[in-house]
Amino acid sequence: MITGKPLFTAEQVQQRVKDLAARISKDYAGKELLTIGILKGAFMFFSDIVKHIQTPMEIDFLNASSYNKTESTGKIRIHADLRENIKDKHVLIIEDIIDTGYTLKYITDMLVPRNPASFKICVFLDKIAHRRVDVKLDYVGYEIPDKFVVGYGLDYENKFRNLPYIAIFKKDLK
Numbered sequence: 001m002i003t004g005k006p007l008f009t010a011e012q013v014q015q016r017v018k019d020l021a022a023r024i025s026k027d028y029a030g031k032e033l034l035t036i037g038i039l040k041g042a043f044m045f046f047s048d049i050v051k052h053i054q055t056p057m058e059i060d061f062l063n064a065s066s067y068n069k070t071e072s073t074g075k076i077r078i079h080a081d082l083r084e085n086i087k088d089k090h091v092l093i094i095e096d097i098i099d100t101g102y103t104l105k106y107i108t109d110m111l112v113p114r115n116p117a118s119f120k121i122c123v124f125l126d127k128i129a130h131r132r133v134d135v136k137l138d139y140v141g142y143e144i145p146d147k148f149v150v151g152y153g154l155d156y157e158n159k160f161r162n163l164p165y166i167a168i169f170k171k172d173l174k
């Protein structure tokens, strides 16, 4: 383990993922989903949650970034757009964390004009105290304090993404 006590242990994370998946499966009963993971950060949450969602689905990914070390820049870059056409599909965005909200606002403004049948957002972590722009969230794993966290897909300079738990980042971590 790289730090003291995890903010959320791997077991807590997995339980919360199952709870979210159960709600999503219930809400989309009788429908089909197009589930979109936001890379890189959401890769682990995405691959865990889709295993527990009962709704038939297609999947796709959007590769976007905004962060520089531990600060949100507000300047969003799209490194790779979707491969699928989302028109008339029930789109569910899967994201690791929302902080200022700039990334998910940008993605919403980019995708909603493509006319999906519906558009919902699921984030695992919500740093609600640091929000700068309003974004409607449909599913939230945990609200967390305004601290920089790593693990479970989340990085500091592209490291620590592979940890199965979530920890508050400290500068002296290796």
Ligand code: IMP
Binding pocket: 041, 066, 067, 072, 095, 096, 097, 098, 099, 100, 101, 102, 103, 104, 147, 148, 149, 150, 154, 155, 156
């Ligand atoms: P926002 O645009 O400020 O809402 O930031 C969202 C993006 O910043 C997420 O997709 C994450 O990749 C990244 N991010 C925000 N907070 C953290 C954090 O505490 N640790 C690691 N990445 C973060």
Ligand code: MG
Binding pocket: 038, 039, 040, 041, 042, 096, 097
């Ligand atoms: Mg991210």
